Amino acid sequence: MQPNHATQADTQADTQADAQADAQADAAFVAAWLTDATAVTVLTGAGISTESGIPDFRGPQGLWTRDPAAQRLSSLPDYVAEPQLRRRAWQSRRQHPAWSAEPNAGHQALVTLERSGRLRGLLTQNIDGLHQRAGSAPTTVIELHGTIWEVECLGCGDRQPMTTALARVDDGEDDPACLRCGGILKSATVSFGQPLDPDVIRAAERAARECDLFLAVGTSLTVFPAAALPRVAVGNGARLVIVNAEPTSYDGIANAVLREPIGGVLPRLVAGLR
Numbered sequence: 297m298q299p300n301h302a303t304q305a306d307t308q309a310d311t312q313a314d315a316q317a318d319a320q321a322d323a324a325f326v327a328a329w330l331t332d333a334t335a336v337t338v339l340t341g342a343g344i345s346t347e348s349g350i351p352d353f354r355g356p357q358g359l360w361t362r363d364p365a366a367q368r369l370s371s372l373p374d375y376v377a378e379p380q381l382r383r384r385a386w387q388s389r390r391q392h393p394a395w396s397a398e399p400n401a402g403h404q405a406l407v408t409l410e411r412s413g414r415l416r417g418l419l420t421q422n423i424d425g426l427h428q429r430a431g432s433a434p435t436t437v438i439e440l441h442g443t444i445w446e447v448e449c450l451g452c453g454d455r456q457p458m459t460t461a462l463a464r465v466d467d468g469e470d471d472p473a474c475l476r477c478g479g480i481l482k483s484a485t486v487s488f489g490q491p492l493d494p495d496v497i498r499a500a501e502r503a504a505r506e507c508d509l510f511l512a513v514g515t516s517l518t519v520f521p522a523a524a525l526p527r528v529a530v531g532n533g534a535r536l537v538i539v540n541a542e543p544t545s546y547d548g549i550a551n552a553v554l555r556e557p558i559g560g561v562l563p564r565l566v567a568g569l570r
């Protein structure tokens with residue numbers, strides 16, 4: 297029986313080596329496409345930030361998967377109706393991992409892409425500000441779901457830094473109100489039941505339309521408007537490249553799908569860019 301076991305193990309090792317070789321070949325193709333591209337639009341999702349220690353919501357270890365009740369913190373009607381929920385939300389914001397997380401090699405690679413002059417737009421579903429902290433130009437980053445680094449008044453729309461609001465929470469205000477109008481303050485992120493900023497959606501669609509390569513990184517491409525953007529890009533003749541651990545509904549029309557960890561593969565993709 298021993299020789300059979302050895303053969304089976306060898307075959308498995310061969311298959312694994314083949315898969316690795318295929319993945320490297322795919323990455324080499326993508327690197328060449330990036331070199332040739334003149335306008336690259338990148339869309340990032342939770343997957344790029346999990347490598348910085350920020351948990352996602354819907355993944356296997358996601359916040360909402362493990363604690364479905366936590367999803368109510370992101371429901372606008374509940375937030376408006378329940379002072380107790382707001383107090384819980386402020387405590388949750390105080391402890392948000394974004395305050396201590398550091399950008400990773402994936403974020404840095406997108407800075408390299410931008411400095412090569414090829415980046416048309418950096419669209420992100422993330423609210424953690426890690427792209428800007430890595431060095432991406434604030435004018436390049438389009439935050440589809442807003443940012444946790446600011447608070448917005450639901451009454452008058454006034455915006456203030458989150459640090460100012462959190463300082464008030466630290467000083468004993470458990471649900472700080474707007475200093476202008478007394479309205480309810482919330483992180484400047486898009487909650488359930490809250491419309492996305494139409495200007496932001498338009499800018500994202502324009503960036504998708506005006507690229508020759510669309511790179512989707514760490515996103516399952518299931519949540520609007522992210523779910524619509526690859527189709528806009530492909531419809532206008534762009535190549536589509538997906539870097540994501542899990543399958544997406546766009547894998548079938550993508551020119552390449554890379555399953556490797558983002559912080560490992562993105563630096564290799566941009567290594568040849570000048």
Ligand SMILES: [Zn+2]
Nearest residue numbers: 449452474477
């Ligand atoms: Zn206000």
